[in-house]
Every structure is written in structure tokens, then in C-alpha cells.
Amino acid sequence: MKKLALLIGAAAISQMSMAQLSLSGTSYTQNFDNIGTALPVGWALYTGATSSALGNDVTATKYTAAATQWTSTTGGFRNSASANGQPNFAAIGTNTAAQAAVTDRALSVRQVGYTSSSFPQSDSGAAFVLHIANTASLTNFQLAFNLQSLDSTSARATTWTVDYGFGSNPTSFTSATVVGNKTVGGNSFSNNALTVNFGTALDNQSGDVWIRIAALNVSVSSTGGSRTTTGIDDFNLTWTGAAPTVYNPVVMSLSPANNSINVPVASNLMVTFDRSVNKGTGNIFVKNVTDQTSQTIAVTAPNVAVANTQVTISGVTLAMGKSYYVTYDSTAFDTAGFVCKGIYDTTDWTFSTIAPPPPPMTNLTENFDTTCGAMPSHLPVRWMKYSVVGSQQWNCTAFGYNSTAAVSING
Numbered sequence: 001m002k003k004l005a006l007l008i009g010a011a012a013i014s015q016m017s018m019a020q021l022s023l024s025g026t027s028y029t030q031n032f033d034n035i036g037t038a039l040p041v042g043w044a045l046y047t048g049a050t051s052s053a054l055g056n057d058v059t060a061t062k063y064t065a066a067a068t069q070w071t072s073t074t075g076g077f078r079n080s081a082s083a084n085g086q087p088n089f090a091a092i093g094t095n096t097a098a099q100a101a102v103t104d105r106a107l108s109v110r111q112v113g114y115t116s117s118s119f120p121q122s123d124s125g126a127a128f129v130l131h132i133a134n135t136a137s138l139t140n141f142q143l144a145f146n147l148q149s150l151d152s153t154s155a156r157a158t159t160w161t162v163d164y165g166f167g168s169n170p171t172s173f174t175s176a177t178v179v180g181n182k183t184v185g186g187n188s189f190s191n192n193a194l195t196v197n198f199g200t201a202l203d204n205q206s207g208d209v210w211i212r213i214a215a216l217n218v219s220v221s222s223t224g225g226s227r228t229t230t231g232i233d234d235f236n237l238t239w240t241g242a243a244p245t246v247y248n249p250v251v252m253s254l255s256p257a258n259n260s261i262n263v264p265v266a267s268n269l270m271v272t273f274d275r276s277v278n279k280g281t282g283n284i285f286v287k288n289v290t291d292q293t294s295q296t297i298a299v300t301a302p303n304v305a306v307a308n309t310q311v312t313i314s315g316v317t318l319a320m321g322k323s324y325y326v327t328y329d330s331t332a333f334d335t336a337g338f339v340c341k342g343i344y345d346t347t348d349w350t351f352s353t354i355a356p357p358p359p360p361m362t363n364l365t366e367n368f369d370t371t372c373g374a375m376p377s378h379l380p381v382r383w384m385k386y387s388v389v390g391s392q393q394w395n396c397t398a399f400g401y402n403s404t405a406a407v408s409i410n411g
Contacts, residue, residue, distance in 0.1 A: 020208075036105070052171055062076045074110065077128075080150060084104045084106075086102075093153075107232055108230060111215070142238050147182065148231035148232070155185070157183055165209075180195060258350055277306060283297060288324055327346065
């Protein structure tokens with residue numbers, strides 16, 4: 001079985017995206033009981049996770065929000081009944097209705113073999129992910145959660161790990177020391193309480209922090225068999241120090257506004273924050289979805305101008321009649337040492353440009369026969385009514401030559 005990774009990163013949540021979590025108070029607790037509606041803020045699901053890569057975000061394609069049986073062998077992430085309060089597998093292990101009725105839920109995954117084309121890179125490399133933008137002013141991070149082996153009919157065993165990484169797209173992760181039984185499967189039904197003391201590793205980080213609960217090695221079995229359903233529940237992260245309620249700049253408006261249409265191709269892109277910002281590092285990405293082309297603009301480039309709360313990106317090449325989305329790195333802009341949360345979701349800033357004009361006319365023939373008569377208010381394409389002072393008005397009628405259709409003015 002591939003290892004499953006859970007990432008958490010400390011980041012401010014702006015009005016733009018739910019991709020990151022902003023810490024507040026002295027602890028963060030998640031019981032996953034509402035995952036039938038949506039995943040909690042900040043959480044995502046990955047495959048292909050390794051010690052040097054986040055992997056592939058498959059939240060949109062490989063998560064089943066509906067209650068799913070523990071013994072279902074279909075690979076994917078799912079909403080499962082928690083093992084909390086269940087004495088053994090026999091109690092409800094094969095009862096779909098009973099499992100669906102359990103209000104205590106767990107976020108889980110059913111890993112499959114390397115030969116599976118429907119859920120690749122999941123035997124080692126599956127991941128639950130929570131992303132925090134920073135841990136500024138916070139220290140002494142400790143984690144407790146339950147790791148659950150939910151299908152005792154599965155022989156293959158997987159050993160999990162907890163690790164962490166930094167930056168908008170980490171290229172290395174460091175394993176943390178985990179206390180408790182990290183192995184699931186092996187024909188077991190278990191609810192293992194695990195704890196992690198991160199020491200000073202996560203203290204006072206001004207940028208993105210990722211914590212993963214990960215199965216980074218293949219599953220093992222001397223007799224073969226299927227991989228188990230593995231769940232996580234009752235995730236509790238604590239720290240010393242109180243996080244400020246809001247410490248990162250928040251996006252107040254975008255221009256063009258999200259979902260705008262008929263945007264002129266000569267438009268600049270603008271982001272307005274709730275406070276003054278400065279240039280940081282990283283890139284702004286403009287994707288032409290229609291033609292599958294993209295532009296990458298370094299935030300340090302001269303055509304990216306910052307004036308107090310407003311960022312203006314000029315000189316962007318836009319074409320008529322195309323659909324676009326814009327993203328940018330979380331390190332692109334900052335204020336007083338706090339970085340602005342990046343835009344990574346491709347639905348947060350989208351727009352389409354004005355359509356090109358129709359081709360020029362080279363000739364015109366119009367007898368008005370098919371456009372006048374029954375509905376005299378309808379004019380042919382390119383024709384329009386024009387009124388001046390008084391009651392004069394052109395209109396389509398059936399009073400032309402020999403009672404044929406014609407355009408006339410009534411004054």
C-alpha cells in the first residue's frame with residue numbers, strides 16, 4: 001500500500017480561496033463530522049506524495065463525499081464511519097446502512113495497487129493535506145490524532161509517517177517523531193491514538209507550513225490480499241502563544257472582477273488589498289484556457305507596480321474572445337513581514353475577453369421578406385431603428401411595392 005500523506009499548512013484565509021487555513025487562539029481541532037458536505041477549510045487530498053514532493057492534488061476527482069462502506073475496494077478518498085465507539089469490526093463492518101447512520105465520521109482512503117489506472121500512485125503516496133500560511137509568533141507545536149484501520153478483511157499492512165515542509169511548493173519534507181502504533185491493515189480493526197511533538201521545527205514561520213500524515217512506502221503482506229481502508233479522526237494541533245485574528249493582508253477586490261465577461265484586451269490586471277503591501281518574490285500566472293497558453297510574470301518585473309494597497313500588472317497580452325484565469329504565489333506580496341495569501345485555485349480569478357467584431361461586409365442584399373410581416377418589430381441582422389426628435393421612426397412593414405415587405409419611416 002502506498003503511504004498516505006496529510007498536509008497541513010498555516011495560512012490566512014482571504015475572501016478569495018479556501019485553500020489555506022488561518023490559525024487563531026491556541027489550538028486547532030477537526031473532527032471531520034461534516035465532510036459529507038465539503039472538506040474542511042485548508043484540507044486537500046493528494047497522491048504521488050514523496051519525501052521530496054507534495055504530489056498530485058486529486059481532491060476534485062478522487063473524493064467521495066457520500067458515506068462509503070469500509071470494505072468497498074474501489075480506490076479513492078472517502079467519507080467513512082469513524083472507529084470511535086465501535087467495539088470491533090463485526091459490529092457494523094459489513095452493514096452499509098449502519099455505517100451510514102454513524103454521525104461520527106472519519107476522513108479515509110482506500111489504497112489500491114500500482115496496476116490500478118483509476119487511482120494511480122496511491123499504494124505509496126496518497127495524502128490528506130492541510131495547508132497553513134504561517135505560524136508567526138507561535139511556538140511549541142504538538143499534534144494528536146487517531147489513525148484508524150477500518151477493514152479487518154484486508155491483509156496488507158501500511159506504516160504511516162508524519163512529516164512537514166515549508167514554502168509554497170515544498171521540495172523536501174522532514175519526518176517527525178510519532179508516538180503510537182503507526183501501522184494499519186494486517187487484518188486488524190484498530191483506532192490508534194498518535195501524538196507528535198514538533199519541538200521548535202514549526203516555530204515562528206513567516207511563510208507556508210505543511211504537515212503531512214503520510215504512507216510513503218508500499219504496503220506489505222506475506223500472503224497478498226487487498227489494502228485496508230485507513231481513516232484519520234479527531235485531529236488536534238496545539239501551540240504556545242495566541243495567533244492574531246487577522247495577520248495577513250486580505251484581497252478586497254480584483255479587476256477584472258472574478259467571472260467578468262467582455263473584458264477589453266487592453267486591460268490591466270489589478271489586485272486591491274485591505275492594507276498597503278510591498279513586492280515580494282515569486283510569479284503571477286495568466287492562463288489562456290481557450291488556447292491552452294500561459295504567461296508567467298515575475299512579481300519583481302517593472303510592469304508589476306505596487307502603490308499602497310493596489311497592485312497593477314500592465315502589459316499582459318490578452319486576445320479577443322478567450323477565457324482566462326490568473327493565479328499568483330503566496331510570496332508575491334507582503335506587508336510588515338506577513339505574506340499575502342496566494343491565489344492557487346483556478347476558479348478564484350477568471351474572466352473572458354470581448355468577442356472579436358464580425359467580419360466586414362462586402363455586399364448587401366436584403367428584400368425583407370423573411371424578417372417583416374408577422375413580427376414587424378424584428379429587423380434583419382445589422383439593421384436597426386433610429387429615432388430623432390419627434391415621432392419619426394423607421395420600421396419593417398408589409399406596405400412596400402405591390403404590398404411586399406419594406407422598410408419605411410413614419411413621421
